[in-house]
Amino acid sequence: MSGPQESGTFAALRGQLQDAAATFADGPGALEGILLGMVDDVDRAAREPLEIFPVCHHSPASALAMARRLREKQPKVVYLELCEDMAPLLTELRNCRLPVAVQAFAGDLDGFPAEWAPLSVVAPVTEASAEYQAIAYALDTPGVELVLVDRSSDHVFQWDRRDERAQEASAEAGTPADQPEAALHGEAVGVEIGDLRPRFAELEEHLLRHGKVRHWSEWWHQYVEVPLGTSDHDTYRQVMFLIGSLFRRLAPGDGDRVRVDEDRERYMWTRMREHLAATGTDPEDCLYVCGAFHAASRVEEFGVHGSQGAFTISPRTATTWQYGLIPSSHAAIEAQFGLAPGSVSIASTEWTKSLKRTRVRPYRLAGQAGTKASPAKKTPGRGTAAGVAVTPAPDPAGGDRLTGFLRRPPVLDPLDEAELLGWSVDIVRAARRNGYLASTADAIAVFETSILLAGMRDRAKPTPYDFQDAAVTCIEKDSVPGRRDVRRLVEIMMGGDRIGQVGYESLPPLARDVYDRLAPLELNLQQRGVRRALLDLAARPELRACSDVLWMLRRLMPHGAARPIMGERRLGERSIQESWDLALGTHQRALIELGYEGVSLEQVLEQRLRREAYGPQATTATVLAAVEDATLYLGSRRLADELGTHALKVLSAERSVDGAPEVLRRVRALLAYYRTNEPVLPAWIEAFTKTGYAHYCTLLPTAFRDEDATVGQVAAMLGFLFSMESLALSLGCDRTQLELAVAQSHPDDPAKTALLWAAQVQLGTLSRSELRARCAALLDNPLVVPSYPRYLSGFVHALEPVPGLADVVVEAVSNAFGRLPDAVLLPWLPLLITTLRSGAADLAPLLIREAGRIFPARLPALDAWIPPWRAPQPDPFAARRTQPEPDAPRGAALLPAHPATCDAVAGLLGCDGAWTAAAGPSPAGGAALAARHPATANALDSLLAGT
Template sequence: MSALDPAATALRLFDAERRLYFFPIRHHSPACALHLRNALRETRPAAVLIEGPADFEPLIAELLAPGVVPPVAMVALPDSVEKAEGTRAGTTYYPICRHSPEFVAIQEAAALGAAIRFIDLPSRHRAMLSGPQDKEGAPLLPMRESVFDRGAYIEALCERAGFRDGLALWDGLFEARARGTDWRRFFTSVGAYCSALRAASEPDELEGDGTLARETMMRACLADAIANTTGPIAVVTGGFHTPALIGGHGETAPIGKTASPASNAWLIRYDFRALDRLNGYGAGLPLPGFYERLWERLTGDADAAGNLAEEMLVGFRAHLSRHEPALVFSFPTLRTMVETARRLAELRGLAEPGRTELFDAVQSAAIKEEIELGSHPLLAAFTHYLQGERLGDLPPGSRLPPLIERARREARANGLSLEDALPKNRELDIYRKPRHRQASRFLHAMRLIAPSFADRLKGPDMVHGFRADMLLESWSYAWSPAVEAALIDRTADADTVADAAAALLLRRLDHLEKEGQCNNAEAALNLLSIAFDAGLGRAADRLAAAVETAARADSDLLRLARALVIGKALESRARRYQSEGHEEAFATLLPSVLDRLVRRITELLPDLIAVDADHVGHAIACLAALAEAMADPDPDFAAQPLRDSLRELLYMQLDPALNGAVIALSTVIGLIDAGEAGRRLVAALAGAFEKPGEAIRTLSGVMALAPHLFINNGNVITAIDTLFGSIDDQGFLLLLPQLRMAFAELSPQETDKVAATVASAHGIGHDDLALLLQAPDAQALSEHLALGERLRDQWLQDGLSAWLEPAA
């Protein structure tokens, strides 16, 4: 029989003559873990060989240290050669949870005094990195089990046995048998199943994904163990590899020295979210929180006599009460769920409900409407609940990657407490205290590379001008395993917080280029402002060059104007702090950036003459940004070219709304005084009697930039009042929506001031004006006036014109 024949695999798993015991497993399977524990206690091997990267072997002692609480992960960082080449330079993860068979094997072997060896290729070997990676920089996972979930063999088994997918099939065939006591029979079944999967796989695929190269290494390690071990040997590998190892045939590789405690291999905390197969993790089972609870019941850490379905569903309802009360279901519905899950398990021949039965029970008992598969909020909440929120832990004094060590050291140097994971607040006087400013830069940098660490509660936004006069910054921060998990993802970039943050910003710049946004000056300058906040002067040269390149090609006036606002704020801050280290780089580079932006905006301003009513809003927003950038009479850039170009616009034939905005901008920056602005507006309004709508649009343009020009100029108000006096009721109704939009820029006090001016011109006193405060709102007034017009027309048609005459 072939070694890949399911029957051959089943017969040769336990070789009493050679005292070899092969245990085919599925990663993170509670059933495999429990049966393996029983098997190792009975066979008492002298050596336990485990499918794990050989260079992780020195981490076994750390994994067994008191105080280690899974989930944790062994990780390997790219070496200097990989970083330089930039190929597959992500971090390699080997996660471990309490119900991982590999973790159970390590614990039992240590208790027995057996030798423990990892027999897979080193984690950074090209065959270990050859699997799929969803996106650049994503974690690399040497354990891949997609073959358990797809393929013609799995589909045929599911159809024959009545399971909906490969995961449900595994649960029904194996996890449901976790309570059995015959470990030989259990692993014989798993071995036959995995051998059939192996036989249905294409050899080319196994060569391409590194499987064959890995198995060559495993066979070599097995041969070496047989030659050097006295006593039984247990071999714990993914079931897919077991058939290739049992026969002892095939190519083997010479055993070299495994990496000694290499500087780039570490043990870190991990969490269930990252371990969940539904989040893209390449091995094991979905929803680890569910299987962790199952493991606790199997091992006696929880009440195994209770009803699992009842326990999980009662816990889910309590979870909803705390976190999503709008989704809480009634107690009768809860009872129906529990009963449904129990009956489904009976119908499917299971000892108790599993993951699939619980989902089916929730859907059938609590969801009455039609839904798209998996899209209902209750199912999403149940998925999150079964995923679990557990974070692993490591004992104090554990070795950590350099980036984490340095981040912790720098945090303490900046006066931040890391004694526990409770949120803490810190207030920083960033203007007057250099040490506080340095702490602010650290927090900004950490917010880039580990967002869960710090959140800025309040403080000045000196880039966009929001509350720029505030003196203090307030932060909330907390050091947690989630922060370490985020930092480990950045260890491939650098060993310091500043270098990792700079690398991340430059990667974002590369993404702009890849997405065709290399001409987006605003986006590039925003990255430069982030670098300034975080004190990343080392990234300034490239980011500033990117802004200048973008400015040359950018044809969007609004983006350019907003970029000028940001650049002006940065230049002002850089000059203020120029005496301090990193700001010198920005102070040197920013004048050139601002000059390039000004020149490009100046080139494009004449194009506003072609703007029509459909695009005028974008153009007015551009002018509003220029008003912000040029409000200072002595800006930090050469503004004269802009002023000259805007002066020319004053004499061009523009869209009415844009004309109003140009007049307003010219007044704001001192090109013309308020008197000239009033005369220009009166002239524009006087010329619009035949098209009163254009007058309102001119007014809207003014309101968008400088409402005070309208409020404080009686001549302009009089001109508008005269214009309205020349329009009949129907015309006024047509203009009313535009008028409301124009006046929306005014505050209630400003509106009252305009009303008082108009009322006074018509001889209306304050008492009469007060009555208007009781009038309906503009929309109701518009509807009432329209109704009055319809009634008037109807009465005229009916010959009732006399009714329209005022009473004598």
């Protein structure tokens, strides 16, 4: 595997490297093996009959060399290092504005761990990349076939080590993700087409230190990108082969990563040999585009004549993959692949400058958004193209261009003063717009400092990175007055963070349906930025369909995609006017990924509601929230009844009261909605009420004693029991169960004790006067006074189940402020305030309203005001308690005054008698009744006299 030693192509270079190794390493050894092995790798790749074109990810030099080579060679088959299952999607690139990313997405997994879901693989594409040039050439040139040969998206995760990816993600936590665009790819796995970076940390550090640069992107730009930009094809290939071999041989012996790299190379060469055998294509008419790291491969399957049958491609899992295009950006690419901030933007600018300098006509897909169509036109004479100089055909043996390149001293580009001066003026102008106190003097300082930094770094022409450092030094000073710092301003000035967009024709059906249903708004929702939508639903009822779509988008998409400014949607309520801030263009990726879950918003929302309700972590409150959303957004009685029945099962299985407050709030809202909008209550909510009543009665004694159960949770349980009591009793529940549960409750916590007293008052086992006496006893006990705020907290929480106790709570608070001295009151006053704020903030308004009703509204009236609980209260039953002495004549006097009444009562009692002539009662009639029951007659007489 050491390479063809008999070849004389690189004999001179081998001899020089062997002599250098012997000189610097004091004799042959490991250094000689590495240096000579690199030459063997270059020779082996250059002599391969199927031409290998090594590239670097998003490198303008690679793109420029690719455009030249494609016009010169005109290959019939292009093999591309990209997931083979993404091939059908590449034709949709012509409907997009670059950069975009080809995505494979899987939500339902079959063959992978469930916790990995969802799976996502992205391959970003920019115009300044060799991959795009190859794709555009193959798709727009008749008779050319594009074959993707890399592992499928399924194999990406079959070979994946998720724990290692988690470690790498934590190690790269400092990647530039502070901008929203940096998260456009989310947590997707990036397919590193043309990845070329040292995997040996010491090597990268050595290159950066001796190259006098700060990061890898700057080193690549200075020492590879610029020299290769004007080199010929053979030189470009051999240099890239050499760099790939160097990084590969000096990579650490990481078994898993090395195994994955080698398996990818075996996979690709196996697919290419299968295609060649199936089609009978001549390898001379093919071009293999891959990363330089994989071009210098040493696996046995390398080449069209490599070993056959040694590598078996495993079958894919049963996971269903969906494919689409998502918008990408320069910042997203930099964040995902660990590049320096602004490096992709600078590469895009260099690509544009190189095209003007070399007059190379790049390939662009016909109809590509944001670009002019530039199809490949085959001109007479193979190898000629408009605007491109004719170069001689390469030597079949490859030729030793590497020796001359390595011996050639670095070319010092002359200073372009006009370009640098323009940069200096533009950055000062941008800095002033962003709040910096920059002036003409700063522009001069940036100009001179850029030249100075370039000279210190052994280059005559300042690079964009030199200019960026100079601008930060001269303008930023010690503070950043605005939202952007100077480094970010330079990135914007150099081209900015260009963000791609997926065209309407390439969107999934769901996304197109959303845009179609929102068409009546007459807004360009595919454009990035925020659009304000005003919906007058009363004047234009047809916009209610748009409103329904917007509310579902708010439920399904990230925050900010659809944000309501005016209007709300609650159970039983509908707005007559709404105002929305819409940013669907900015969140296009999220909208596209919704299309992977279904063909309509309603279908996706129903699936998500079912997933939330039937999930392993679902609680009763979660299921009730799903019921509410199904009613609110879908208006589906069928789904609401199904989820409500499931909520009944979840409630029966719960053994804690953690979700009691949320359950109470949602059940009340649903019950109020059904009572006002349905002729009868659904069967599931009646069953839920019965089950919940028995369930919470069973848990109540335990919750009062449980230290983990908060007073708010216990109050919510009592609130459910008391507010649902009438419905539960009508459905057959027994109130004795609640009375026994309260009687068996013996809390130790002061707040829960106060809550228990309130429950006893509601049940009638404790009178209000007894409750007031207990509160007074608490204030009389010096040992209990420090805990009095906790009792008050319990009383305030008791307003949830027993709102009628608001006056008693106000009285308890007022007595504390009136009776306790300042020495006792002031220390626990902060505790009282913090307790009420943290535990009962939503109940405080009820307490304040009651206090406002009781206390005087005017300050002068406060001096003469007497609290209602201290004012003497007349006894309404005092007259009843007085028992006058029997007075037969007084009672008997009523009978002749009301003879008809007397006769009627006597007839009901079976007495019959006649009146005397003197209008007196006969002994057998009313007089007999009065004589027989004098106390009753006297009581009736006293009552009538009082009225």
